[in-house]
Amino acid sequence: MPPATIAWKDLLKSLASQQCVLLIGPDLLPGQNQFDQLLRHLGIDPADLPGTLPPGIAMAYPGENLFLFPNDAARTRTWRRFDEFYDKQREKLQPLYEQIARLPFPVVINTMPDLGLRHSFEQGGILHQFSYYDYRGTPEPYDRIQANPRDTRLLFNLFGVLSDHNSLVLTHDDLFLYFSQILGDKKLSSELYIELSHALRNATDFVFLGFQFDRWPMQMLLRLLNPDRNKALQYAVNPAVAADTRVFYADQFEVEFVDELSPADFLRELCNRWTAEEEQRQGTGAPVKQTLRDWLRQGHISRILEALEKNEATKTEAAFQLGRLSELQKAIRDGVVSSESALLEQNKIRKAVQDMIETLQS
Numbered sequence: 001m002p003p004a005t006i007a008w009k010d011l012l013k014s015l016a017s018q019q020c021v022l023l024i025g026p027d028l029l030p031g032q033n034q035f036d037q038l039l040r041h042l043g044i045d046p047a048d049l050p051g052t053l054p055p056g057i058a059m060a061y062p063g064e065n066l067f068l069f070p071n072d073a074a075r076t077r078t079w080r081r082f083d084e085f086y087d088k089q090r091e092k093l094q095p096l097y098e099q100i101a102r103l104p105f106p107v108v109i110n111t112m113p114d115l116g117l118r119h120s121f122e123q124g125g126i127l128h129q130f131s132y133y134d135y136r137g138t139p140e141p142y143d144r145i146q147a148n149p150r151d152t153r154l155l156f157n158l159f160g161v162l163s164d165h166n167s168l169v170l171t172h173d174d175l176f177l178y179f180s181q182i183l184g185d186k187k188l189s190s191e192l193y194i195e196l197s198h199a200l201r202n203a204t205d206f207v208f209l210g211f212q213f214d215r216w217p218m219q220m221l222l223r224l225l226n227p228d229r230n231k232a233l234q235y236a237v238n239p240a241v242a243a244d245t246r247v248f249y250a251d252q253f254e255v256e257f258v259d260e261l262s263p264a265d266f267l268r269e270l271c272n273r274w275t276a277e278e279e280q281r282q283g284t285g286a287p288v289k290q291t292l293r294d295w296l297r298q299g300h301i302s303r304i305l306e307a308l309e310k311n312e313a314t315k316t317e318a319a320f321q322l323g324r325l326s327e328l329q330k331a332i333r334d335g336v337v338s339s340e341s342a343l344l345e346q347n348k349i350r351k352a353v354q355d356m357i358e359t360l361q362s
Contacts, residue, residue, distance in 0.1 A: 006258065010233060011270065012277050014205040015104055018150050018297070021203045022105040023225075025211035026065070026112055028096055030238055030262045034089070034112075035065045041085040042078065064215065067170050079165040082113075086162065090116035099267035101126045103274055104298040106149040107199050109225075111211075113162045118155055122332045122342065125325055127299040127350050130339075132157035133193070134167040135174075135181040142340040144192065149199040152350075153299050156196055158221075179220060188224070200225055205233040208255070209263040214245050222253050237266045292357045296350070301325060304353055314356045321352050 014020035026034040036046045039062065043054045046062050053059070056074035060067050069075040090097075097120035100108060110117055121128050129152050131145045138144075143161075145154060159178070160167030169178050182188065189197040206225070211218060213236065236249070237258045249255040258266065282291065288307075295304050302325060308318035328345050331337040337345075 006235065006256075007233060008270075008273055011205060011207075011235075012273060014233070015274060016277070017204075018104065018106040019202060019204040020105060021107045021109065021200065021206050021225075022100065022103075023109045023206060023208045023211070024100075024111060024117070025209060027212060027238065028093055028210035028263045033062075035062055037089075038082070038085055042081060061172075064172075064175075065212075066172055066175065069171065075170065076165060079162075079168065079170070082162055086112075086114035086116065090114065090119070094120060096264055096267060097121075098124065099264070099271050101299075102271050103267070105153070106297075107154045107156065107196065107203070110155065110157050111159055111221075113157060113160050113168055115161065115163075119332075121153075121155065121299070123329060125302040125329055126153070127296075127301050127346055128153040128155055129343075130155045130157075131193075131196070132161045132164075132167060133182065133186075133188075134160060134164065135169075135178045135186065136166045138192065139164075140340075142343050145195045148195055151297060153297075154196065154199070175217070179217075182224065183220075204231060206231055206235075207266075208234070208236040209266070210238050211236060213249060213255075222249075222255075235266075237261060238263050289357060289360050292360070296354060296357065301349060301353060304357070308353075308356055311360070313359065317352070317356055321349055321356075325349055 011020065028034075039046050039060055042057065044057070044060055045051065046060075049060060049062070056069065056077050058068040058070050058074075067075075067078070069078065093116055097117050100117065101121050101124050108117065115130075118128075118130050129146055129149075131143050131154065132139055133156070145156075146152075159169050162168070169175050186192070187197075188200070231254070234253060234255045235258050236255050238261075246257055249257075261269065292304050292307065302322070305318045305322040305325065308314040309322065311318070324345075328337070328342065328349070332342055
């Protein structure tokens, strides 16, 4: 199969029109299988399976990224060790997360259960909403989708979140129950996730970073996200996939596989092109008010406030809100504010910024 030719201009148009969705897989770092690393963290050598396993783990299945536990207590004990692993991963992935924050994807779907991307958005002052799919229950009130992703960017954990271990898919039984729910009564088109469903339906382009396409749940995932299979562009960057599987995805879903660029390289190139496009648009005299509205939808609140500080009519209020935002970011970094309180404060700052923008002349 020949190398993919990336239609960068079309991708930029899709980003500008908020119709490009980003999906993050577990293998964002080339040559590194995240599940294998997790097994090693738990004291399991993937090459030695079944071998001798630590207490509490009856079996591990690297080909499916799943475990078998002897009982629920053992599952809980193992889950408690995940946090330290994902904290280490976050340090490695931080540069990629920062690039993702710079690009105006209205929806970012994360198949990993950690909150590394969310923390990067919070620390970068990028306003957003966060939610996750909970196949056993209902997300916490402050983790439910509150607004249209076209107005406030959405970060969505498709396979649960670490802090809620009952939402995680860790075993074959979990996986069966997960798909029976997401394909049954708790579809993404249900009331809890309707805004996400609308955003996916209106999306024209998908970008998959670091996915294991040889795993059968990926086929289910693609059909779930795109039942009509009528998207314009679908790129898979740094894919782990066999040749015959590539043919299947190319035929069934028109996915183009990009082997020439790592996820980091792809995001860097897209960031550079997006920045150049923005500079060009501003150079043509784009209306200031509309530009600030665009930045607000993209969550770049610090950038807006810095621009409003230069305006005589808004400089005092902008300076106040910028200080408020800086205090919130520090509180988030120090871990002294709850997610619920941070969300409430972010929404207050967003409303103040929106009001200032609307007072400006076009």
